[in-house]
Amino acid sequence: xxYEMKDKKLRNRVLNIIRKIPYGKVISYKELAHFFQVHPRKxxxxxxxxxxxxxxxxxxxxxxxxxxxxxxxxIKKKIDLLKREGIKISNNKIGKKHFLHSLSQISQx
Numbered sequence: 104x105x106y107e108m109k110d111k112k113l114r115n116r117v118l119n120i121i122r123k124i125p126y127g128k129v130i131s132y133k134e135l136a137h138f139f140q141v142h143p144r145k146x147x148x149x150x151x152x153x154x155x156x157x158x159x160x161x162x163x164x165x166x167x168x169x170x171x172x173x174x175x176x177x178i179k180k181k182i183d184l185l186k187r188e189g190i191k192i193s194n195n196k197i198g199k200k201h202f203l204h205s206l207s208q209i210s211q212x
Contacts, residue, residue: 113139117149123209124163127188130203131167138206151175160184169196 117135124130132150136143146164153161153175161179166172171192174181182192191200203209 111167113141113145114152117146118153118155118161118172119152120206120209121153121161121164122159124203125161127211128203128205129163129165129185129190129197129201131165132172133167134203135164158187165197165206168200171195171197180206 115150117139120138121130130148132143135146135183139146150164153159155211156162156175162174162184164172171178171185178195182195185192185197185212191198
């Protein structure tokens with residue numbers, strides 16, 4: 104399998120997992136990176152490349168320390184989308200109770 108094919112396969116798998124993140128939950132770049140055994144920057148690059156913003160809610164991917172991070176449509180829009188799901192944000196930071204803690208559960212569905 105070529106490098107490009109592996110990259111495309113990883114991209115599809117990552118975006119598929121993001122699509123399955125439950126309402127009111129977020130996940131960190133670090134958690135996704137750990138699950139897929141790649142560097143968090145690789146996950147960030149995949150997330151940033153998402154052009155299907157309505158189908159794949161990449162706004163639900165945040166920093167492991169709770170900070171919201173960036174978004175293709177701007178941080179304000181990302182915060183608005185997260186708040187619509189009942190996620191509490193203070194000083195651009197999300198509380199740990201909103202983090203998805205078991206990625207393996209959604210990866211199998």
